[in-house]
Amino acid sequence: MTRVACVDVGSTDTKLAVVDVDTGDLVSTATHPTTLATDVLDGVDALLGGCGPVQEVYCCSSAGGGLRLAVIGYEQLVSADAAHRVALSAGARVVHVAAGPLSVAQLAQVRAARPDVVLLAGGTDGGDSGTIVHNARRLAAARWRVPVVVAGNNETTAGIVELLQSRRLPVVAAGNVLPRIGVTEPGPARAAIRDLFIRHVIGGKRLSRGPRFARLVTAATPDAVLTGVGVLARRLDGDLLVVDVGGATTDVYSALQPRERAPDAVAGVSWQARTVEGDLGVRWNVPGITAAAGRERVGVGDGPLGLAAAAATVAVRRHTRAGRDLRHVVSVVASGGVFRHAEPAAATAALHRVLGDHAGGWALPRNPRAGVDTAYVLAAAGLLAGEHPAAAAHLCARLG
DSSP: OOEEEEEEEOSSEEEEEEEETTTTEEEEEEEEEOOTTSOHHHHHHHHHHTSOOOSEEEEEEOGGGOEEEEEEESOTTTHHHHHHHHHHHTTEEEEEEEESSOOHHHHHHHHHTOOSEEEEOOSOTTSOOHHHHHHHHHHHHTTOOOOEEEOSOTTTHHHHHHHHHHTTOOEEEOOOSOSBTTBOOOHHHHHHHHHHIIIIIIHHTTOSSSSHHHHHEEEEHHHHHHHHHHHHHHHHTSEEEEEEEOSSOEEEEEEOOOOOOOTTOTTOOOSEEEEEETTOOTTTOHHHHHHHHHHHTOOOOSHHHHHHHHHHHHHHHHHHHTTOOOTTEEEEEEESHHHHHSOHHHHHHHHHHHHTOGGGSSOOOSSOEEEEOTTOHHHHHHHHTTTOHHHHHHHHGGGO
8 A cells, every 4th residue: 555645735724634545545634723823834744744654745825825926918808818827726815816017106005915936928929028028127127026827929929038037026938828819728838837836935934944846836725726626627538517615715617628710719628627716705705795696696695605606606607607618507506614514415505506506597407417526535635636547546536
């Protein structure tokens, strides 16, 4: 038996899953309050100390607010939209989106959003170069040491990287997020964002006194979950919807089978996507849930599960409005502490409120299976997918 520990350090709780990677079996799970007041490794070590010997530790994190990212694109409906979706897929919370040549005042708005990373995009390959170069010069002149991912017109990348490095900005070059109209390529930029998150954000948030935590973390938690969603979708061989209701945000993930692109999808189609609703959190944003539910005319039931069902309903509506066609979804999975700790029948009933949302204006799945990720295996599957793909797939068998 080769036992490995998969640890998710969240803003509220740190969660552990011990997996036998030879078989993919889940050996044990445990949780501990995240020890933000002292050192996040205190909680991690408490969990590791109680789980028995493990051969390796894999870790993701959303502690300290996770990854805050600003997007600067060429045009709002095309490159900025494509970059926005790529940023969400990388596990970031997008705190600002700007488009076009930035003025001094507009750059000040970007700075005021306090991003950890800036994703600089713009222009198809061989297309417009003026806007992304102008915005790079604005960043270079700002005396602002925010890390930058450059993912625009490939003819401008080398010059922009040289410019930003000359001003001592941390910078990573990636492939264009929109190399051609209608084609989105998220992979290179997503990897670059992950790299900057690990090297500059995890260490910079002072979550731990030494370098060990930064060495342990390999992904932002939502990035790991999205990878796990992809693993489960491939196992199901069908469209998948996951709703993760957390203390601060509600995240919605969808993995769709590639189909013919809509003729008006000039920014391309992301078959795996994530949206983040920062006003829908059952611990820190209860007023946001009630306000959003009121605007959407969604009822809020009693207790935490009633709040979670309302947050999930609103979040899925917003996800579909971002262009996601969920008619072919074959499985819907709920995640988050409220669902995990509820009675199974009550949790499933709350999830069926989302699936029966006929007033939401979106085409409902025809006959999906519904379940709850009670053991929080999606993040663990995402962490294992690179080095232990068979174990990750077997782990997802618990969900369908």
